[in-house]
Amino acid sequence: MPIDMSVWQGRSDPEDGNKGLRWHQKVQPADNANESGIMLLGFACDEGVSRNKGRTGAYDAPVAIRRALANLAWHHEAPVYDGGNISCDDSNLELAQYRLAEDVSRALRQRHKVIVFGGGHEVAWGSFQGIGNYLVQKQHVAGNANEAQQPPRVGIINFDAHFDLRNPPGGKQSEKGSSGTPFHQAARFCELHNWPFKYVCLGLARTSNTQALYEKADRLGVLYKDDHELVHHKMEQTLTELQRFIDQCDYLYLTIDLDVFPASVAPGVSAPAARGVPFDIVEMLLEPILKARTPKGEPKILVADLAEYNPRFDIDNQTARLAARLAWTIARAIR
Template identity: 50%
Template structure:
């Protein structure tokens, strides 16, 4: 089934009469091949992986909710921002949707843009990474792709029974082994209560750098930042993926799996800024926003703020 055509209908909001008062809805453009390089938003309107993982469905509506929350934010960009529409999965064929997302991400990268993918369930990660791998692998050199995942969950479940929102990084690890590439995976914000001993063992076997949610505090940020710098130094490029359920449930109630503890936004933002300043960030995505469980658009606004900041810094 074909994906939705690019529609700018959701980009509506207030218009201020004063000079220099533009907002996102007044400046964002539909993406076309050959556009001047900038930031390209790609929607992944899919939560088939969440359904397969027996989670709360509704994340397929995430891209639209994020666009609506972004629309009236003040415009401070120094480069153009485009909307490339949505990759959809109306027929349950998750694997095809991920493949189409990978093609879109690779195309956007090849034109010199910074793609930001709007999920969707965290199955978005396999499509985002595959797009970056396709782009990086075309040069004939083995790339060192670093994955930085802010998430309460490892998403390293065994994909033997089919991919889901709980398997993307296990799938990526398998792809790296098959290609003879190194697997560099950092996961920050992990909830020990939400991940089994088997998942911790798998993460250890794969050499995943882990920081649990309770370890990330204002007092530990300098040490974590130093460790993050060391991780980044071992990579040629970075793929940043943000599962919104890494935030406390009070800050992000509208997710597929709310976090009892989580890592607050003021603790995340300095680490995100550090990644952006590295100059290695190539692909960004946000996952698991579930508008059907949101309260007063609180989670969508948080996701929009993150995109606003990341598009300025990256």
């Protein structure tokens, strides 16, 4: 399917030369990728939100986020490529997630960092599958030379008002998920591959997560913080715990559900937050994640995604601008 580059439009300032460029003048279609950079992928899907009994509309998010990003000033060094959208038009969520995983895995093999624009938070199972498949293949190749290789430690860092650890409706072994199940599915993947399950969830609304979910998180060894704990006078302790988690991971997968922000800041989401976490607190927590490096000096982040933006309920593109700002910040840090 051809990549629609028409969304990349915005202001031009030719009198300022190369120092006056914006994203729409720099993003290239993935077909032009001849050196490693950042691959943008879209996941146009709200089937998972629908299955989770939420309000739909996130299907239109990937295009809306690109439009908001297009006019932002270019302060980056690595090339950025648009790999197009995976669309879920037939309710076959599992196939759409599989196709996203294939695209993520391929981009990682080509030595790109990946940013995915969801879609509901079911995007996370596609993103994590892609990371998993890439590392399984990498492990298999390395394993031929070194049989005693340790399983990779992939740290999932989720900014979210919800754990998204629900058991699928068909039971724990079910393959049929929703926007509420991606990290249950990731835990199952880790269990099947004998990998440690390493998961941090920051910004939980206790009013929106049952006791059963907190108990499950405790059983799985999840590090979590409720929204009311993410305040300035507790930041030192939170940052220490987060850094300890990062240090214990070989790779990171960052996922931001925009419903972690207050509804006044992010009105256009599938489930608006009555309280939420202020943007400046999230920025402080993102800093050590984006700075994390492997022993080889590479960023630990392989993939980042943004989930649950719902243009149908946005006000003056406020939430689109927030998503674009986050994408801009992540892209600048990981390359």
